[in-house]
Amino acid sequence: FSVGANLGILFMYAVEQEWDEVDMMVRQFQNTMMRVRYSSVPVVVAPHAMTLGGGCEMTMHSDIAQAAAETYIGLVEVGVGLIPAGGGTKEMTLRVSEAFESGDPELNALQNALMTIATAKVATSAHEAINLGLLRKTDRISINAERQVADAKEAVLELANAGYTKPTPRTNIKVQGRTGLGSFYAGIHGMRMGNYISDHDLKIAKKIAYVMCGGDLSAPAEVSEQYLLDLEREAFVSLTGEKKTLERIQSVINGGKAVRN
Secondary structure, eight states: OBOOSOHHHHHHHHHTTOHHHHHHHHHHHHHHHHHHHTOSSOOEEOOOEEEETHHHHHHHTSSEEEEESSEEEEOOGGGGTOOOTTTHHHHHHHHHHHHOOTTOOHHHHHHHHHHHHHTTOEESSHHHHHHHTSSOTTSEEESSGGGHHHHHHHHHHHHHHTTOOOOOOOOOEEEOTHHHHHHHHHHHHHHHHTTSSOHHHHHHHHHHHHHHTTSSOSSOEEEOHHHHHHHHHHHHHHHHTOHHHHHHHHHHHTTSOOOOO
16 A cells, blocks of 8 residues: 655655655645545545554544555554654654553553654554554455555545535644653663663664653643644654664665664
8 A cells, every 4th residue: 555755865865864845745744634634525445454553543534544454554654763743743743642541651552653653553453453543443444455545435425425414623632741741751661671671772762752752741741733743743853853763764665674773
């Protein structure tokens, strides 16, 4: 389906320290994802096989994902030293916020979402993707791959014929601020002390936590999608300036697996 962004162009901009170009590249993709989410017509995406990085983010911003049963979907940007910045981190935060109910352990739910991103977890099926929060319970699964496109067409016509009205951008996403950051930073440093992650993984995980907690807010608050997108983009651009991120990107461009550094 899609394995994400063009790392070659990103690497070129980063090596030349064209930070404004990197920022614009990410901003344009974020804007595209928001146009998908808030389109005046319904959008149904039909992911199948490898659906990684930007492909996963495209899926997450649709009205309905009509996924093939064999869909390998995940936000894998950490593998190349980055964070999901096409709305992926924002969307995972939003989904956890929506799932909060009175008495639910909010930090536990947020920690699970953070770990899905920080470990570049890839679901091995559409059903597992629902459990990870990469697909919603309202998304649909085509068991018969040959029926997937027809199923997707049926889904989009169903939305259109029901009198589709586009959603409005969210301004009430619950974030934890410093309350969550303190807890997450302690857990992340514990993983480093146990040699489960590298120093660079530590830096990336802290960036993810910072975005998902809404930054350095003094108390839990409600924020907008754009607020989280801005935090995503800032974190992404800062990581493209890291030597170890460039080493990871270069190893993938050269045809191998991302180097572990």
